[in-house]
Amino acid sequence: MKRFFNIFFLLFSFTLFSSCFEILEEINFNADGSGKMLVTFNLSKSKSKIASIMLLDSVNGYKVPSKEDISIALKEAKNHLKTIDGISNINTTKDFDNYIFTISCDFSSTGNLDAVFKDLISKHNKKSKTNFNTTNFSFNNSTNSFKRLFSYDASIKRNFYKLNSEDRKIFEDANYTSIYRFENDVKQVSNASAKVSPNKKAVFLKVDLMSLILGKKNIANTIQLSK
C-alpha cells in the first residue's frame, strides 16, 4: 500500500510545471453504516508529459516507475485491502492511455473503512515522528453524524519546503475532491468549503492541494444527518 502511494507521488512529481492531477475520493454510505468507496487518481491532463517521462529511467534524480511497477503497486494495495476485516469486492483499474487509476471496495462499517489507512498512518507516525490522526472516518449511530477527520501536521509544510522550488510547482494546479453520498438527508456540515447538494443527499468538497499542504484549508468535516 505504501509502495502504491510512493509511486503515485513520484508520478505526480514528474508532471513538472503544468502539472495537473486530481485525487477523487467518493464514498456512498448506506443507512446501516456500510457502503462503497472509490478513490481515483487522474493524471490525464499531464498524460503527454508522463508518457514522455516514462520512456526515461529517471528524472530529477527520481527513478521513473514503469507500467509494471504501477501494476505491482496496485496489486499490493489490493492485497492490503484483502487483509482488512469487513472489506470486500475490491477492484482496481488502470488506464495507461489516460493515466487514470482507481481502487474501489465495499465496507461493512465505517470502522472497517477507517482500518484501511490506520495501520499505514500509524507506521508513518512512528517512523517520521509525525502526529497524523489514525482515525480518518467515524460514524456515530446515536447522533447519526459522520466525521471525516484530518489533523494538519507541521511536517507537511516542512517536507514541502525541503523540495526544490521546481518540484514544489507540481502541487500548484493539483486538487483533491471528496464526495460523500448518504441515504439520509444532510442537515449540516462543519467545513465551510463543503457544499451540500440541493437534494441534501451528497456533500462535495474540493480543495487545491497547495492550501492543504500549507494548512490554509482543511478537509475535516462533520456531517450531521437526519434521523
Add this chain to the structure above:
Amino acid sequence: MKKILLFAYLFCITLSINAQDLVSKIPKDAKAVISIKGKNITELVSIAEFENSKVGKLLLEELLRGTDGKVSNLNELGIDLNSNFYYFMQSDSLGFKHNFLVPLKNKTGFESLMPERQKEKIIMDGDLSYFVDPYDSMVTMWNSNALIVSILQETNSYDAYSYNDYNIEEAPAVVVEEIEEIEETVEPEPAEEEVIESTEQSYNDYYEKRRKEREAKQMEANKLLIAQAKTTMMGNYASGSILKNTVYLKAVGKSKDEAVAWIGDFSNLYSDILRQASYGLGTSYLGLYSGLENFYGNMSITSKLNFQEEQVSLKTSYVMSSEMSKYMEAMYDGKMNSDFFNYFNEDKMLGYFSVNASTQGVLEAYPDMVASMFKNYEDDEVAAFVPIGMRVLSLLLDEEGAARILRGDMLFVLTEMKERELSYTTYEYDENYERTEVTKTKKETLPGFLMMVTSSEEDMFRKLMDIAVKESRGEVTLNANGIYQLNTNELPFSLNVMFKDNTILLGTSSEDMLAISRGKFNSKVGGMHKKLIKKNSSAIYVNGQEIAATFPREIMPNDIKKRIDFVAENTRDVVFKTSKIKNNTLEGEMILNTPEKGHNNSLAYFLNMINALID
C-alpha cells in the same frame, strides 16, 4: 643606429613586461597552465562598469561584510586586475601541486582581508610573507607584487585513513597478530578487564605511531611546498620558465584571448597518476601504461576563450599521437549525404545536430585499437586473449556490409515547437454531485523534428517495417504513399518513417514527409549551414532566439516569462563543432553569437544578461 636603438628599446620593454608578468614564475615543466588576461578583460568591461553591475554590487557587498567594512571597492583589494592571473599544475611522487598566481598592486589590501587570528600565523622571510594551512597542505605566500596559493593534492591514499580510537571496526592484520601474541604470552591467564585494557593499549600505541609518522610526513610535505612556493615567487629556474617551453608557446600562440587553458602532455600526466596510484609498483603498471602511451603520448589540449565584439568563442585544440590519430581519423572519415539538404529548410528550423562518422571506419579501427592498447599488458592471458578476441570480432564483422545498413552520417533537425491540441479526461458533476467522465482538450507545445540517416539497405528496411506493421497491433501502419506511421500512447506525437533514395527519414510532420516522398519539399540550405554540416565530424547549431521565442510560455511561472522574453530578444545563435582530424589535431569550437546592438562587446553582453536575469 636607429634600428639598434629601436631594438634595444623593444628589448627593454619586453624585459620589463616579462618581469612584471607572472608567467615568468611558472616552471618550464608545468603540466597544465591556465591564464586569464586581466588587461584584455578590463578593456572589454572596466572595473567601474563591473562594480556598477548587479553581480559587481553583490560581490562588493560580500567583500564589505567579509572584511568588516575594510574593503569597499575592488581597488582596495590590492589586486592588479589589469595584469594576468595564472594557474599551473605540477605533479611528482607526492601528488599534484595546484598553484594560483595573483598579481598584486600592494600587499596591504590583501592583508586587510585576513582576520587578526590569521595574521598571527604569518611568517616573514625577507620580503616574503606566508602562512601554512598544515591540514590542507596549503601554502599562501605573497610579497608586494604577487600572491601564490599552492595546494598539494595527494593522490596516493595509502596513508589517508584517519585515526579514530573508538570506531575501529577492523584493525590491520599486523595489529591483530600483535594482540594475539600478547594474549598468548600473558601468563597466568589475565582477568577479562586486563585483556581489554591491554588490547586497547596496543591499538592506541599502533595508531599513535601511525599518527606520528603521518604528521612527520605532512611536515616534510609542507616544507617542500614552502620551498617550492619560494622558488616560484623568485622565478629563478635553472631550466627556465614556461616561456622556454616551445610546446606551450606554440599551443598558446599570440592571439588576443581572454583566457587560455593548456594541458601539456597527457602521457606524462597519466604516468604520474599511475605511479601515484600503484604504490611504487612502477610506472609501467602491469604494462598497461606502455599501451596507453602509444595513444596518449604527445597528446595535449589547449582551450582559448575569446570575447569579441559580436561573439564569444571557446576554441579547443586536441593534439594527439599519430597512433591515436590513425584510429580517430578512420572513425571520423565520414561523408555527409548531400541528399539531406533536399529535406531541410533553414527558415523553418530551430536547430540541428549532425554527425559525420564512418561506421566502416569505426568497425575496422576498434578491434585494432583495443588489441594495440593491450599489446604490452603483463598479464599473459589477457595479453594473449585480447588480440585473438579482437581478430575474431573483426573476422565475424562484415564492416562494409554493416556500413550499408547505417553509413555513419546523420542529421537531426529540430523543425518547430508547435502548439498541439491534446485531449484529456476529467469529471463534471451534476447538481447532486453525481460525476460524469468528460473529455476536454488543452493546448500543449511539443517539438517537431526530422532525423535523417544514410542507408543502402532499402529492402531490409521495408522487411523490418512490414514485420512492425504485422506485429504492432495497429500501432504501426503503412499508408498509400509508402510512409509508415507509428501511433502509440507512449509518445505524445505521431512518428512517420520512410525510405527515400539512400536515406531513412524519421519525422513528426506527416505533411513534410509526404512532400519529401513526392519530391515537392521546399528545401533551402545556405552555404554556412552546408559547410558546418559537411566539413565537420559533428556540429550542433541552436537558433537561440527562435527557440526562446517559441518556448512554451504556458508552462512557465509568470516571473520566468519576463526573463525568457528578454532572452528571446537578446539571444542569437550558438554553434558547437568538432572538426575532422587534420595533422593529428581535432579542433572543437563553441561560438555564441551576440546581438549587434545594445552591447559594447560580448563580455558586456553577458554582464547585461546577468543584470536582467538575476533578481
